[in-house]
Structure formats: structure tokens, C-alpha cells
Amino acid sequence: xxxxxxxxxxxxxxxxxxxxxxxxxxxxxxxxxxxxxxxxxxxxxxxxxxxxxxxxxxxxxxxxxxxxxxxxxxxxxxxxxxxxxxxxxxxxxxxxxxxxxxxxxxxxxxxxxxxxxxxxxxxxxxxxxxxxxxxxxxxxxxxxxxxxxxxxxxxxxxxxxxxxxxxxxxxxxxxxxxxxxxxxxxxxxxxxxxxxxxxxxxxxxxxxxxxxxxxxxxxxxxxxxxxxxxxxxxxxxxxxxxxxxxxxxxxxxxxxxxxxxxxxxxxxxxxxxxxxxxxxxxxxxxxxxxxxxxxxxxxxxxxxxxxxxxxxxxxxxxxxxxxxxxxxxxxxxxxxxxxxxxxxxxxxxxxxxxxxxxxxxxxxxxxxxxxxxxxxxxxxxxxxxxxxxxxxxxxxxxxxxxxxxxxxxxxxxxxxxxxxxxxxxxxxxxxxxxxxxxxxxxxxxxxxxxxxxxxxxxxxxxxxxxxxxxxxxxxxxxxxxxxxxxxxxxxxxxxxxxxxxxxxx
Amino acid sequence: xxxxxxxxxxxxxxxxxxxxxxxxxxxxxxxxxxxxxxxxxxxxxxxxxxxxxxxxxxxxxxxxxxxxxxxxxxxxxxxxxxxxxxxxxxxxxxxxxxxxxxxxxxxxxxxxxxxxxxxxxxxxxxxxxxxxxxxxxxx
Numbered sequence: 001x002x003x004x005x006x007x008x009x010x011x012x013x014x015x016x017x018x019x020x021x022x023x024x025x026x027x028x029x030x031x032x033x034x035x036x037x038x039x040x041x042x043x044x045x046x047x048x049x050x051x052x053x054x055x056x057x058x059x060x061x062x063x064x065x066x067x068x069x070x071x072x073x074x075x076x077x078x079x080x081x082x083x084x085x086x087x088x089x090x091x092x093x094x095x096x097x098x099x100x101x102x103x104x105x106x107x108x109x110x111x112x113x114x115x116x117x118x119x120x121x122x123x124x125x126x127x128x129x130x131x132x133x134x135x136x137x138x139x140x141x142x143x144x145x146x147x148x149x150x151x152x153x154x155x156x157x158x159x160x161x162x163x164x165x166x167x168x169x170x171x172x173x174x175x176x177x178x179x180x181x182x183x184x185x186x187x188x189x190x191x192x193x194x195x196x197x198x199x200x201x202x203x204x205x206x207x208x209x210x211x212x213x214x215x216x217x218x219x220x221x222x223x224x225x226x227x228x229x230x231x232x233x234x235x236x237x238x239x240x241x242x243x244x245x246x247x248x249x250x251x252x253x254x255x256x257x258x259x260x261x262x263x264x265x266x267x268x269x270x271x272x273x274x275x276x277x278x279x280x281x282x283x284x285x286x287x288x289x290x291x292x293x294x295x296x297x298x299x300x301x302x303x304x305x306x307x308x309x310x311x312x313x314x315x316x317x318x319x320x321x322x323x324x325x326x327x328x329x330x331x332x333x334x335x336x337x338x339x340x341x342x343x344x345x346x347x348x349x350x351x352x353x354x355x356x357x358x359x360x361x362x363x364x365x366x367x368x369x370x371x372x373x374x375x376x377x378x379x380x381x382x383x384x385x386x387x388x389x390x391x392x393x394x395x396x397x398x399x400x401x402x403x404x405x406x407x408x409x410x411x412x413x414x415x416x417x418x419x420x421x422x423x424x425x426x427x428x429x430x431x432x433x434x435x436x437x438x439x440x441x442x443x444x445x446x447x448x449x450x451x452x453x454x455x456x457x458x459x460x461x462x463x464x465x466x467x468x469x470x471x472x473x474x475x476x477x478x479x480x481x482x483x484x485x486x487x488x489x490x491x492x493x494x495x496x497x498x499x500x501x502x503x504x505x
Numbered sequence: 506x507x508x509x510x511x512x513x514x515x516x517x518x519x520x521x522x523x524x525x526x527x528x529x530x531x532x533x534x535x536x537x538x539x540x541x542x543x544x545x546x547x548x549x550x551x552x553x554x555x556x557x558x559x560x561x562x563x564x565x566x567x568x569x570x571x572x573x574x575x576x577x578x579x580x581x582x583x584x585x586x587x588x589x590x591x592x593x594x595x596x597x598x599x600x601x602x603x604x605x606x607x608x609x610x611x612x613x614x615x616x617x618x619x620x621x622x623x624x625x626x627x628x629x630x631x632x633x634x635x636x637x638x639x640x641x642x643x644x
Binding site for chain 1 (some may be wrong): 539541543544545546547548550551552553554555557558559560562563590591597600614621
């Protein structure tokens with residue numbers, strides 16, 4: 001039934017698409033709405049002449065408070081997190097369950113994506129090299145937010161009677177806050193509903209439209225640019241991607257998702273290696289690049305808003321890329337098999353680390369040392385700027401990048417379709433009708449995203465994803481003592497050597 | 506302990522093991538390993554359903570492979586016990602052997618070509634290389 005609906009939807013769409021200028025028409029119709037949503041979420045106040053959105057302050061303040069509250073958990077649990085990922089503490093009797101490694105890898109495939117490629121390019125072109133510094137700092141602080149939300153995600157997950165697991169902010173906001181009394185229970189419900197609404201929006205925006213949009217932009221880029229045949233066929237690209245996503249989420253063709261989930265890590269490794277190769281080949285330029293990053297971070301020239309403007313760009317792109325504090329990853333991490341929720345928190349530290357501190361920094365360095373960075377470049381160029389930077393050294397790279405971008409986008413869409421669906425069914429109940437209606441909407445937004453221009457897509461995506469941070473982090477503040485208790489108990493066991501290591505038994 | 510996989514060569518290993526258990530009067534563990542790696546990549550949905558799938562896999566392995574064998578052996582007055590676990594076949598057989606104080610692991614051989622065995626290795630050779638007890642490979 002799902003497939004027939006899909007096919008008929010696609011058919012009616014392609015008839016509609018016969019008319020000329022469909023991309024432009026979709027863009028015109030949706031832009032005012034997208035802009036309005038973005039405006040509301042990014043309501044800002046001026047600091048030193050720059051409009052700083054409140055939501056960004058909210059994210060950074062929370063990440064900083066969590067970092068201090070847990071006494072720099074992002075540093076002190078770093079080694080132990082690695083041991084957990086490596087499986088040092090894996091119980092052999094639990095073989096066959098979701099391991100820490102698998103939970104982390106899955107969560108990463110949902111976050112490592114276009115934010116690392118396109119987002120960084122936007123940050124560096126709007127904020128200059130200095131944005132990289134603030135991006136890394138935001139990634140570092142973001143590790144503590146991830147730690148908090150993922151620990152909670154595991155602690156308050158629901159194990160359904162059929163053996164499947166459901167977790168994430170919806171559950172810790174309701175179940176966690178309910179433990180604190182009747183008034184908190186009410187607050188928790190409100191926050192959970194708000195979160196779910198924004199999560200559905202985020203799954204349409206950053207988890208979907210932004211991905212479709214940027215992968216299409218890169219595809220146009222390598223197939224002849226603006227003059228190419230594909231340039232005004234965004235809707236067609238959207239239809240194809242929608243059909244593929246549809247096959248996975250509606251047709252239940254797991255094979256595609258499974259293949260993607262295996263190629264994506266491989267593509268990420270290629271991307272990182274190519275980036276490192278470029279950095280090594282231009283090794284003499286690296287010190288200058290670092291100087292540019294440091295100088296640009298504290299005394300930028302020619303950037304609107306000075307230091308605050310640069311900081312804003314760096315923080316914003318880091319937050320969008322690693323989603324720390326947003327709550328999305330807590331859903332993916334909650335599937336892990338463990339009876340100590342805090343262990344997944346330690347493992348989750350690696351998500352912003354890999355995503356922002358490693359991958360984003362590599363992208364930024366490549367853009368800076370290849371000199372592709374140019375303040376006059378159109379900031380909406382996004383992924384094309386990154387593509388150009390890599391192309392200066394490896395002429396073939398844009399093609400590899402195109403494949404990587406398509407796969408990253410695809411796997412991020414699959415992950416987000418799941419997050420969104422869970423939020424949707426949390427709101428509207430779990431049955432075939434709600435399930436199907438969400439999936440159809442999701443596919444519709446794929447087409448929409450590839451037809452719209454980047455500006456409005458980016459703003460709408462940002463708005464929805466960032467909005468999730470309001471209810472999520474507010475709940476996290478209330479639940480900090482719960483995490484603290486788990487952490488202290490576990491840490492005492494760890495330090496006293498009371499944890500069973502694999503092979504010790 | 507004998508490793509079975511529901512195939513012919515596993516069956517030959519079982520026959521051989523039964524014969525020896527009967528002569529020596531030793532306890533016979535019948536082990537089945539479900540291929541699984543802790544470092545594989547999967548989608549969010551697969552992870553969420555993993556616990557359920559695992560239970561199903563264990564149930565199926567028990568009801569379709571291990572239970573009938575154990576029941577048959579017990580009917581023949583042999584001291585038999587079934588073991589099912591996820592993991593890499595050779596490594597898991599080692600662990601199971603260690604956990605249960607096994608003195609001899611008996612496995613069948615797939616009869617893969619030399620080249621294939623060279624590239625991918627074979628369960629038999631991995632087992633022999635790392636074993637802490639006697640290993641018998643039944644052709």
C-alpha cells in the first residue's frame with residue numbers, strides 16, 4: 001500500500017512538473033513561510049553591532065555549564081570512552097546486542113554529513129578563517145551536552161513489550177521529569193510535545209531539505225554548472241531521491257539502507273584522508289593557516305561584526321553540524337545495550353569530537369590553505385566552495401565528493417526520517433495512518449528541498465533544528481543531578497577497578 | 506564440545522563427537538555460533554530492533570538446530586548440553602570452551618579451496634591457531 005501511494009504521488013507530481021519554471025515557483029511559494037519560521041526561532045539581540053540569536057547563546061551557555069558541572073567530563077572521560085568503544089568492557093554474554101561502537105557509528109552517520117562539508121564552507125566564507133577556532137571550541141564544549149543528553153536518552157528509554165527500544169528526549173523529558181513530582185511531570189509533557197514538534201520540523205528541514213538541496217547543488221556543480229542540463233531540474237532530482245528514500249522507509253527495502261550504512265563510513269574515511277593529504281602536501285602553509293585561524297578568531301579584518309561576528313559564524317555552524325544540545329543523537333544512542341546509562345554518555349563524547357574537531361577542522365584547513373577562501377565568494381555557495389578547495393589539489397575530487405555528498409545526505413535523511421517518525425508517532429500515536437502520513441510528508445519535503453534556493457533552505461533548516469534545543473536543554477538542566485549521580489557512582493567503580501573488563505573474567 | 510552449523514560437515518563432526526563421547530563417557534556440549542561482529546555498521550532502526558532480533562535468532566537457533574540434537578543425544582543416555590552465542594565463530598568457540606572447561610573442540614570442515622582459505626581464512630585454521638585445548642577437525 002505504501003508503495004502504490006508513493007507511485008501515484010510521484011506520477012501526479014511529474015505531470016505538475018511538465019510546466020516550465022517549477023523550481024522557481026516552488027521557491028516563491030515557500031520562501032515567505034521558511035523565512036518567517038527562521039525569523040521567529042532566530043529572534044536575536046544586538047551585541048557589538050551583530051545580531052546574536054538567543055538560541056545560539058542558549059546552546060553555548062548550556063554546553064559551558066555542563067562542562068563545568070561535570071568537571072570537564074569531555075577531557076577526563078575521553079580515554080575511558082575510547083576503551084568502551086573498543087569493547088574493553090563488553091560483556092561476552094551480551095554478544096549480539098547493540099555495542100557501544102555500533103551505537104556511536106550509527107549516531108555519527110546521522111551527524112557527519114553536509115554540515116561538515118557545506119556548513120564549514122559557509123562558516124569560513126562568512127566568518128573568515130577565525131570561525132574555525134570558535135567552531136572547534138564549540139565542538140569541545142558540545143561534547144558535554146552530548147554526554148548529558150545521551151546518558152539521559154539511555155536511562156529513560158522505553159523497552160517495548162515486543163523487545164524494540166524507543167528512546168530520546170521525548171522519553172527523558174516525560175519520564176525523567178515525572179520522577180521529580182506532579183508539577184515537573186506536567187512541564188515534562190509540555191517540553192516533550194514541543195520537542196517532538198520541532199523534531200518533526202527538523203526532520204523536514206536540516207535532516208532532509210538541507211541535505212537534498214546541497215547534494216543537488218554539488219551534482220549540478222559537476223555536471224556542467226549553471227549551464228548544464230541538470231541546473232533547473234531540482235524537482236527531478238528531488239523525485240529520484242524521494243523515490244529511493246521511499247523505497248527504504250515505505251517499501252521496507254532495508255538492503256539500500258544497509259548498503260548505505262556500510263559505504264558511508266568508508267566515504268568519510270576517504271574524505272578525511274584526502275583532506276589530510278592536501279594538508280600534508282601543503283605542509284609549509286599549515287603554520288600560516290593556523291595563524292590566520294588564531295588571528296582571525298580574535299582580531300578579524302573585514303568581517304562584519306568583528307570578533308562577535310566570527311564567533312557567531314563558528315558557533316552556529318558547529319552547532320548545526322554536531323547537533324550537540326539538540327537532542328537528536330540521544331535517540332540514536334539510546335539503542336545501546338548497557339545497564340550503566342552513563343557509559344553511552346562517555347561514548348557520545350566522541351560524536352562532536354569526530355564530527356567537529358576532526359572532520360570540520362580538516363575541511364576548514366583545506367579551504368584556508370588552498371586559498372579557496374575568499375570573502376567575496378557568494379556565501380550560499382556552500383558545498384561548492386569545499387569542492388573547489390579539494391579540486392585545487394585533486395582534480396578528480398569533485399566527483400568523489402559528489403558521491404560522498406549524495407551518500408552522506410542519503411544516510412542522514414534515513415536517520416532523520418526515523419527521528420522524525422518517532423517524534424511524530426509520539427504526538428499522534430502509533431498506527432498505520434500516522435506512520436504513512438509522516439512518510440509521505442517527508443518525501444514531499446525531499447522534493448521541496450531540492451527545488452528551493454539555499455538561503456531559505458538553510459535558514460529554515462537551522463531554525464527547526466535549533467528550536468529542538470529549547471525544550472531539550474531546559475529538561476536537561478532539571479535532570480543534571482540524575483546524570484551526576486549516575487556518573488559519580490560509575491566513576492567510583494571505574495577508579496576502584498570494580499568494573500569487569502573483557503578477558504578478566 | 507562440538508561446533509555445529511546445521512550443515513553436512515557440522516553433522517559429520519557431530520557423529521564423530523558422539524562416538525568419542527560414548528567411548529570416553531565425557532560430557533558433550535553442542536555449540537552453535539551465530540555470525541555477528543561488534544564492529545559492524547547499522548541503521549538507527551536496525552539498532553532499535555536489535556534486541557528483538559537477537560532474541561529471535563537465539564530462539565530459532567535453539568529450536569531448529571540445538572534442541573533437537575540435544576534431545577536426541579539425551580535420549581541415547583549421553584550427557585549433552587546446548588550452547589548458542591553470537592560472535593566470530595572461532596573466537597566464540599574458544600570462549601565457550603574456556604567457560605565450560607572443555608578439553609576437546611570438534612568441528613567440521615567446509616572444504617574451501619586453498620585460495621579462498623588463504624584470503625578469508627577458515628574457521629578450522631583460526632580455531633587451531635588460537636586454541637587452548639585440543640582441536641579435532643573432521644573432514
